[in-house]
Amino acid sequence: MGNSRVTLKDLAKELNLSPSTISRAISGHPAISDATRKLVQQKADELGFTPNSIASSFRKKKTQSIGIIVPKIDIHFHSLVISGIEEYAYSKGYNVTIFQSKDSFEREKEITRILQNRMVEGIIICLSNETKSYAHFKKFTKLGVPVIFYDRVPTNFNANKIVINDYESAFKATEHLIQQGCSRIAHIAGNQSTHIFKDRLEGYKTALKKHKLPIDPSLILETKNLTYEEGAECAKKMLALPESPDGLFCSNDYTAISAIQVFQKAHIKVPEQIAVVGFSNYPISRVIEPNLTTINDRAFQMGQAAASLLIRQIDDTDSFVEFETITLKTDLVVRASSMRKASDTKL
Amino acid sequence: MGNSRVTLKDLAKELNLSPSTISRAISGHPAISDATRKLVQQKADELGFTPNSIASSFRKKKTQSIGIIVPKIDIHFHSLVISGIEEYAYSKGYNVTIFQSKDSFEREKEITRILQNRMVEGIIICLSNETKSYAHFKKFTKLGVPVIFYDRVPTNFNANKIVINDYESAFKATEHLIQQGCSRIAHIAGNQSTHIFKDRLEGYKTALKKHKLPIDPSLILETKNLTYEEGAECAKKMLALPESPDGLFCSNDYTAISAIQVFQKAHIKVPEQIAVVGFSNYPISRVIEPNLTTINDRAFQMGQAAASLLIRQIDDTDSFVEFETITLKTDLVVRASSMRKASDTKL
DNA sequence: TTATTTTATGCAAACGTTTGCATTAATTCG
DNA sequence: CGAATTAATGCAAACGTTTGCATAAAATAA
Structure with a gap:
């Protein structure tokens, strides 16, 4: 029945190689010879090896995932934005985890806690309409996790924003x-x-x-x-x-x-x-x-713009830009x- | 600036307790005295400790997250279903990661690979309209990861399904x-x-x-x-x-x-x-x-039903039920x- | 008071990768 | 041909939790 998954170590044992070599072979490290790379690839397919992203995230401290908070998913505007975010994020290898604040400030705060625990690498959010204080976002700034606001964005608070005029x-x-x-x-x-x-x-x-x-x-x-x-x-x-x-x-x-x-x-x-x-x-x-x-x-484009800005900020760890506001054209x-x-x- | 986060170990050192005690205190283990529990709680708040879910997921092999695959998020029907899923999943402590297949069979297959790597504990999917073969879902059955199909469900293939009549x-x-x-x-x-x-x-x-x-x-x-x-x-x-x-x-x-x-x-x-x-x-x-x-x-209810069935199956590891089909009432x-x-x- | 049970805490290994550094083998150069 | 360089692989530690088992201290029973 449900046998546990094949790991790097299993592959290593099977091929009489070290786990490090397998790891490098799988991820395309240049120091690995073509011969072993092929060998590993083959064995991996044979045994149905598939890398454990959780272990990788844990080790690398990079989850390749971003969090979205919207008031309600089934509002057409937000579903369009989410669609734009997902599309762009997917193309860059990021996954998207969604939460609904249901326009509750308490829930929004709770969600930010979850997102921090989950170690998302960035956040895109449309504020709940109850939200007047933005203290629950400060921790992300401290941790270097970028936050992008769209549509309903904070006032009197320095932040990354995607808006229309x-x-x-x-x-x-x-x-x-x-x-x-x-x-x-x-x-x-x-x-x-x-x-x-x-x-x-x-x-x-x-x-x-x-x-x-x-x-x-x-x-x-x-x-x-x-x-x-x-x-x-x-x-x-x-x-x-x-x-x-x-x-x-x-x-x-x-x-x-x-x-x-x-x-x-x-x-x-x-x-x-x-x-x-x-x-x-x-x-x-x-x-x-x-x-x-x-x-x-341009809700879809707003989502794309938000994701693009977010991922740019995730990658540029030491840029001089603190915050950015992008205003989209409307027709x-x-x-x-x-x-x-x-x-x-x-x- | 962006100091790295406070860990269990940091707390342990600070309080002259072992990491295991901290872990148990935080998660409410009965063997921990009220005195230490309070002490730990207090220090945790003071230092801004927040548990690292990734590490926990890694250790426990439980990610508390489920994957959703829809053809397109901004189709109102799907956004309603997703909303229902998120609501139920959130109440049960599960997170929801979303993918769009865009009605591409290849992309759907690729997404299932990602979901496997990410170790989601269950999957809810509306098939792409290109999908005729279901082989890419077999791996989940093998791994004991339940999959729930809704709306566009497979024919001639035993599976969990949520449908209307x-x-x-x-x-x-x-x-x-x-x-x-x-x-x-x-x-x-x-x-x-x-x-x-x-x-x-x-x-x-x-x-x-x-x-x-x-x-x-x-x-x-x-x-x-x-x-x-x-x-x-x-x-x-x-x-x-x-x-x-x-x-x-x-x-x-x-x-x-x-x-x-x-x-x-x-x-x-x-x-x-x-x-x-x-x-x-x-x-x-x-x-x-x-x-x-x-x-x-009843799209929203369909989402709720899907999430509820999924989580039930995640929890009941050794039930005799292999597959379930739920048909929802329509009006x-x-x-x-x-x-x-x-x-x-x-x- | 001693033996036994209960209560509270600690030890240490494990989860699956990644990565800096060391090592060996193969190649090139003088 | 020996020395130096390059190429390919291995070692071992680390990431932050969790958990079975051991242990110490306290409480209870005999």
Whole structure:
């Protein structure tokens, strides 16, 4: 039955060689002759030898594994990021261990303890929305284990970060609406205690200012979690205003879509009477009718960038760079939901 | 700067105790007096000792980690399953390492090699769609490492499997359409080389037979990948038939939704002129108008079930059970896209 | 008080690799 | 041909825990 695995020593005994020679032969050390290398390789295949990475990790103090902490895996944005991380990490020989903080600060702390014990060589994390203190990451800095934050990143705390320019993206989205002829533009905002949503609101305001449009507080609706349901509520509130908006920029696609549906049920035409732009470019934005104009936030690339930066930092042990922040380009993907003029390109 | 971590030995020296005592104190061995236990605990906190899991894994030959292989992480179904796995595994003290096969057989094989080297204690996998041979899993059986297949599971190969009853679910969906008064029911089928889609087709046929409805081959449209685009094509083909169908059961939600949109553009009313049922209960099914009736395939629960079965098998080393197959219940979630009669419940 | 049991701790080996250094054999050079 | 160099392999220690067994000290029983 379940015989225990074949080890270097077994191979060594079998071939009358020392374990060191076997080790070197397997890992391609130059000092080993081609003859023995082949011999070892052959015997290894024959006996089904497979190197014990745990023993190797233990000895070398290199686990070749990185840890990821996300609030929830089944949020599409995060699954895309994870996918990007896995792809890049795999190509570099790193494994990826995943944890969900479920937006709990306590759990996030507990996970960092586990990751430290597991000796991951680096960490990529999107903070839980409860997290206000970052002390639980200090130990990694001390140990020389790089930590990369993405999306929800710490403020007032020096760290490696991968972000998009939320401000700029929101500005682009809002300006696009202005160029489409909208002059009363509303905004469905995310929780203002999260800086990314704050930035988006700022970008929206700046675009209005630049084009000399008034900033009307009644057109700015803050939500708690940008849910589909909250989107509908906000849309209804807008319709109840003395004067309805003719443009809407939403901080995510869910609220944008539910708003569109509310408008349509009220027989208000999108984009003719109100043009709508979302944020994130979720697959659903290509399904809703009219297709949703939105910001492509490049989640997959964000994952790749995070992994690439992380592994670079793992390898460059003695670089002078302490922290790095990478800002990714975003695109405005123009679709039917905002197309009031024929001039724009459709994607 | 980055001092190396504090070890058991360091603690031992500091307290003039032997490493074994420290080890036992930390792990709560009963033979250690409360006094020393407290002493050790205190010193451990003081020096910031944290146990080296790698060393422990190495010594105990227990890594407390399981491997997951999915075709692609960012497919919503898989991210839900992974979420379920992580949640359960975390509660039991297991870590989860993720790999994407990207539907490549070669990559899947390579990953199994890595997992063997990493000494994971169990594996949960959804097969790549290229996989026809299962020889690369035999080694795990030999080593006593349990493997659980879900969703796309091997045929003609004894193994642990978590599945839903595709046949039964399709039967339910089709019968529901019949009960709604449909008599010409079409089916958009998945790739018939995959058994789950074959089963769904069979369930559809059986429902028709049971209700003495003819099986019309022109109403059965096979697709390659059940994409949104293929769904639209199929819908157009249906409309081109001499007599249009009045019901449609699709093997996933994407094709169902794109079909609905094609119908609506052709001014055919859903559900009045054609009732539509999908499969999977993707979030989008609650967004499309009318909301889509669909099969809830319980992806999250599938992940939990897989993790639970896996860990049970890891713990029960000498059980008499060789393999287990768990079939999960599915629900028909009735929504507007199939409601021609008022009698049904709406969710 | 002595023998016996219980309680608490220590000893030392082991887990499978890796690696600096030493050694031997083979080759090249003067 | 002997000395110096190069090439190929071996020795042995180390990585940080865990654990069976031994031991010492304390508590109990006789």
